[in-house]
Amino acid sequence: MLVAELIGILIVALSVVYIYYKYVLFNFWRKKGVFYVEPLVPAGNLTAFVTGKLSVGELFRDAYLKYKHHRAFGMYTFFKPNLVIADLDLIRTVLTKDFGSFHDRGMYCNEKIDPLSGHLFLLPGKKWRNLRVKLTPTFTSGKIKQMFMILKECSEEFAKSLESKAQTKDCIEIKDIFARYSTDIIMSAAFGIKSDCISQPDNEFRYWGKKVFEEKPFWNAILMFAPQVMDFFSIPFNDRGVSNFFTKMFRDNVEYRQTHNVIRHDFMNLLIQLMEKGYVEPDDEKDINNESSTATKLTILEAAAQAYVFFLAGFETSSTTATYCLYELAQNQDLQNKVCKEIDEMLKKHGELNYNAVNDMTYLHKVINETMRKYPPVPVLNRVCTKNIKLPTTNIHVPEGTLITIPVFGLHRDPSIYPDPDKFDPERFNADKVAARHPYAYLPFGEGPRVCIGTRFGYIQTKVGLISLLSKFKFTLHPQTPVPLSFEEAPIVLTAKGGINLTIELR
Ligand code: HEM
16 A cells, blocks of 8 residues: 555656656746757756767767757756857857856856865856966966976877887777876876876876766766756765875875975976965066965865866866877878878977977877867867846847857867868868868867866877877777777767777887
8 A cells, every 4th residue: 555655656746847847947948939959858958968878079969960050049958958059150259259148167066065176167257267367377388388398208208108019010099098198297297296107007096087087977967067966965076086086195295395395397386386375476577466466375175176177177188189180190191191291300400309399390280170170079168157148149038047058069070161071181270271260160179268278288288299109100090990980978078989999010
């Protein structure tokens, strides 16, 4: 009897939830007269992502290619209305022109229960703005130049570690190899630690690095689109083990440097300046302004969260870019030869690998841009409406709290913007072709005041890794590697399924 009653109550409760979803929550776009994609209870239009059938980038790419003629259209991410912006002028409105109405990402950020989530990528409002101002001088070309030695050392070790494999024309899984290289670089640059992932593939740094990007499609979807659920239940997003590991490492390091007076040209040093003085010493002393002298200082946890985001944002994005780049060059030997020729010429001209030599490699720059066009590591951009607005040139009134998605992967594979979009063609980035395109048609680093703060470092890290390999080795496709690739469904970063196997040999 009791069981029958419980089943009855459950059926009634589920029916109420279903009706509430269908006729109240999912009525949002219909009421506003905005075209929308028909949702399903309970995940809205995210069912394919949550159930692990499609990656988030592919899901929004498909919707964009089907409905882009609406310029902007409604979707539902779980129970929340989400406006997908398809038109390039409207994208500019959201990211830049009307930034005041869209300054936050609307993703999970809860400093109380998850201090490492209090970083630049996730922080909203004033806290974000103050921190962005403080961190911007960390990424000037002067500062990146000072870090060049760290990059060079790691890349030399990286190339050396592959020599024996090249001599025997072995097959290597390039994604894991680049992930280890990028972990070493970012550990060294962000934490001042030699993590040795190149020589010890299974050490603790690699373990925790992998743990951060562990596949958890449901939680990733909640983090991005319904963080209120986690706030409500006080659930931290970061794994406790990951948090403890990174926080302890940061604290120990700060203590060591402060007691031993160690100064090293890396992000860690700049974060210590932010803790001790409240500002980063400018490249030129006379650039210190009066505001800097009264600046508020970062607490150790706030600084640790920034080091953590440099790690998160810096390692996976750059290593996937380098991986896809070699995958394309392995299929297009004529393009690989052209890049190698430029690398040889520039190394000869500058006498060694240095910052200026890298910046002189203009063809390599186009090759990397085309790689991120075809495979944008961050396949969607997220914002949330922070102030009611009528979207200019449309009849759409966007209320505060509406989520916004910009389908970058869709734009980058749109044949009306990039003819024959699956073709890898670096010439698309010749100056005249770039000038002829809408400036918001290419968004691998986002745009506007919340554009990637690490763009320069991301480019240089990816380039130095590629140069160190391409100056010595030749890469060809291994029969195990599929063409075209398919993508892992769970990660937010666009990741190739099953890794990428290439044959490596001496040039
Ligand atoms: C190829 C490498 C990289 C790619 C493709 C990339 C891409 C992106 C994208 C798409 C965004 C969001 C921008 C927006 O919403 O408009 C972003 C933000 C960010 N990135 Fe990167 N990134 C890369 C490397 C790096 C590196 C090396 C660092 C740090 C060392 C970094 C730190 C950040 C931070 C802190 C933000 C948040 C900025 C803010 O909200 O103010 N990124 N990145």
